[in-house]
Amino acid sequence: MKIKLTEEEIKKLKENRGVRPHRVKFQLTNACNARCKHCNLYLIKPDVLSKEVVLKTLADLSELGGKDVDFTGGEPTTHPNFVEFIKTATDYGLNVKANTNGFLLIEKLAEGMIKAGLKELAISIDSHSAEEHDKRRCLPGGWQKAIDGINFIDKYRKKYKTNTKVILYSILSNKSYNHAPEIIDLKKIANFDEINFIPIKDIENKEDFLSKEQIEDYYQNIKPILVEKYNEYKFTGIFRTIDDPFGVIASKTEDKSTSAKYTEEIYKNLPCYITNFYAYIISDGSVVQCCVAPHHLRPEFIMGNINQQSFKEIWNSDRYNQLRQTLLKPNFEICKCCSGHHTAFNLDVHQQIKEYEKG
């Protein structure tokens, strides 16, 4: 998320008011057809956001000046109204992004998503090897379906002349990180536009985490190959997730072995502005300030529930404004679980405020 702040928005920020819900992420459901080793969502009681509540919230977002919506899960393609949500959000002028494991992405669905106006699709492929991917995701045939899904999307974005972007999401585990260059080579069989490498994080089972030595190996030996390949395939820009997926460059900390440690160093000095621009709606209807904190354990981060109140009321509530105020002072204490998803955004907003203050 990159935002150019106006003078009026900077003033609002300084008064601790929500500027606008620039990006809102909907977890349409937490149910899933996969059982990934690195994800524990399927262990939680299944919930689904209802059609009525999602449509009402999209209307609120349009009114509040929202720009982007993100449909995720669980597996969002299992939601019966998935395509209708893309269409409605697009009709409101919102840019729609969706995130899928691709298992249900048959040709008909791909065409429906493109016709409904999808702007960006993130599709998860965790290994260059079909066998490894399917094993990690407990989803036999999943790798091939995801590859086919990318190509169906490519076919229909060309047919309907949309500029829908396809981003391949791939986790970096201690077993897979050194195969990252082979993941980029999947470009030879599937026409995606960018890659987002995501270090494994936030799970109790740490067996997939990279050691400090492996992280160093990534920066010294793997990253240069990735940069070369990125240029070779003419991808549109080097993602931070290739340049600095573990936040080593940004944080300048010594111990980079887990994401929370590097983030802590940054947030000792940097306020978090995310609550002024972003919200995450969980499948039980809870509205939370970001997609990072484990909200089921931290009810103080739940700002309200769209099954009981409108999103608009929640966004403008005193409760939300109080949290905004709290986070405007560097306050890592209450966000110890932060894995730095929004660090680049916060650094950018902070810079803009400093420049405004300098005059």
Ligand SMILES: C[S@@+](CC[C@H](N)C(=O)[O-])C[C@H]1O[C@@H](n2cnc3c(N)ncnc32)[C@H](O)[C@@H]1O
């Ligand atoms: C929660 S999934 C939801 C969308 C869809 N089911 C999918 O797998 O793409 C969104 C992304 O988060 C990633 N993810 C899930 N758990 C993760 C973890 N512990 N660490 C890093 N990435 C994770 C997934 O691999 C996927 O790319």
Ligand code: SF4
């Ligand atoms: S497919 Fe996505 S939501 Fe489902 S278990 Fe895997 S990462 Fe989690």
Ligand code: SF4
């Ligand atoms: S967990 Fe991180 S991104 Fe979320 S509000 Fe806290 S500091 Fe901001």
